[in-house]
Amino acid sequence: LIRHFLLFGDVDSNKVFVMGYSHGGYGAFAIGPKMADRFAAIHSSAAAPTDRESSPKNLRNTPFTFMIGDQDNGYGRLKRCLAFDEAIRKLRGNRDDVYPVKMILKRGFGHVGLPDRDWIAGMAMAKRDPVPRHLVWEPTDSVVRRFAWLEIPKPAKKQLVEASCEKNEVRINLANVNAMNLYLDERLVDFRKPVIVRLNGKKVVNRMLAPSLLTLCRTLDERGDPELAFSVKGPLPIQ
Numbered sequence: 001l002i003r004h005f006l007l008f009g010d011v012d013s014n015k016v017f018v019m020g021y022s023h024g025g026y027g028a029f030a031i032g033p034k035m036a037d038r039f040a041a042i043h044s045s046a047a048a049p050t051d052r053e054s055s056p057k058n059l060r061n062t063p064f065t066f067m068i069g070d071q072d073n074g075y076g077r078l079k080r081c082l083a084f085d086e087a088i089r090k091l092r093g094n095r096d097d098v099y100p101v102k103m104i105l106k107r108g109f110g111h112v113g114l115p116d117r118d119w120i121a122g123m124a125m126a127k128r129d130p131v132p133r134h135l136v137w138e139p140t141d142s143v144v145r146r147f148a149w150l151e152i153p154k155p156a157k158k159q160l161v162e163a164s165c166e167k168n169e170v171r172i173n174l175a176n177v178n179a180m181n182l183y184l185d186e187r188l189v190d191f192r193k194p195v196i197v198r199l200n201g202k203k204v205v206n207r208m209l210a211p212s213l214l215t216l217c218r219t220l221d222e223r224g225d226p227e228l229a230f231s232v233k234g235p236l237p238i239q
Contacts, residue, residue, distance in 0.1 A: 002038060003224030013225045014128040019043040019120065022111065029054045029066070034140055036062040037148040037228070041126035045116045046072060048080035055138040056087045056101070057160070058147070063126050064101040067116050069109030077111075098134075130227035131187045137161040146223060149188065149230065151181040165189065169196040170205075172236065183219060183230035185211065197236065204237050 005011040018039055020028040025047025032042035033055050041063040048068070049056075068081045085103040092099040106114055130148065137147040139155035150161060160175040165188045174180065182197070189195050189209070197205035211231035220229035 006224060006226075013227050014130060015040050015124075016128070017041050017043075017120070017123050017126075019045075019123065020047070021045045021114070021116070022047060025066070026050065032062070032064060033058045034144055036064075037130070037146075038128075038225075040128040041065075041123040043067075043116070043119055043123055045114050045119075046077070046111050048075070048077040049084045052157075053140050054084070055140055056084055056091060056099075057136045057138045059088070059101050060091075060098050060134065060136045061129060061132040062100070063123070065104060065119070065123075066102075067104040067106060067114050067119075069106050069111065069114060071108070071110040074111060128227075130225075131185075133165055133188075135161070135163045137163075146228075148228070149183040151183065151233075152177055153179050153181065168193050169198065171198045173200055180236045182232075182234055182236055183228075184209065184232040185216075185230045191232075199236055209234075 002016055006013050016039055018028050018032055019042065025044035028042055028044035029047055029049045030053035032039060032044070034053060036058045039062060044066040046068065066081060068078055070078065072078050081103060088099050088101045132148060135148055135150060137150060139152060139159050140157060142155055145151055145153060145155055150163060152159065152161070159177050161177060161180070162173045164171045168189050170182065184195070191209055191211055194207055195205065195209050196203060209232050215233050216229050216231045219233055220226060
């Protein structure tokens with residue numbers, strides 16, 4: 001759907017949003033964290049995260065808000081939202097520049113009538129950063145293979161990637177991942193200098209990389225998003 005709008009709807013790929021209420025809110029809780037690299041901001045009302053689909057770890061760089069009434073106890077909604085909020089707080093720690101996630105608890109409300117009609121006006125101020133310097137990615141299924149400038153050819157639950165790219169050095173820590181591809185371009189590295197890649201603390205790459213127009217075209221075709229097209233794509237040597 002995003003690809004179609006980019007092709008035919010004159011849409012800015014850095015200004016795509018997802019929001020929903022009730023069952024739609026569950027959709028926002030599932031799709032949002034699963035594909036956080038595709039959205040400028042995400043909002044859910046009168047819903048809750050699910051154990052299988054909603055990883056708070058993936059929201060390091062993406063604004064996410066969720067509104068819930070303090071009397072909305074059906075299917076454990078309030079309890080699940082409070083647990084999700086606590087998980088975000090632990091991930092954020094004492095920093096204020098990561099995990100821009102906020103729970104809005106509305107007193108005196110149940111499942112219907114939450115005052116979120118104008119919420120999109122605030123969301124519209126956000127703009128996606130397609131190539132954040134730091135990433136945390138916890139796949140939640142076997143379908144979504146790419147996250148910003150990372151790819152796991154065979155994603156699965158219980159995998160985890162923590163990655164950073166600064167000063168021409170890429171640092172990646174993996175858990176339960178047997179293969180991974182790395183996407184790079186001039187937004188992340190200076191190709192006039194050697195690029196260093198450290199995997200789980202061990203240096204595995206230290207060499208010049210050559211950008212390729214063919215790779216740029218192929219990666220554009222992969223995702224249909226010009227901001228997620230890259231001129232270098234290569235596998236990491238994982239033992």
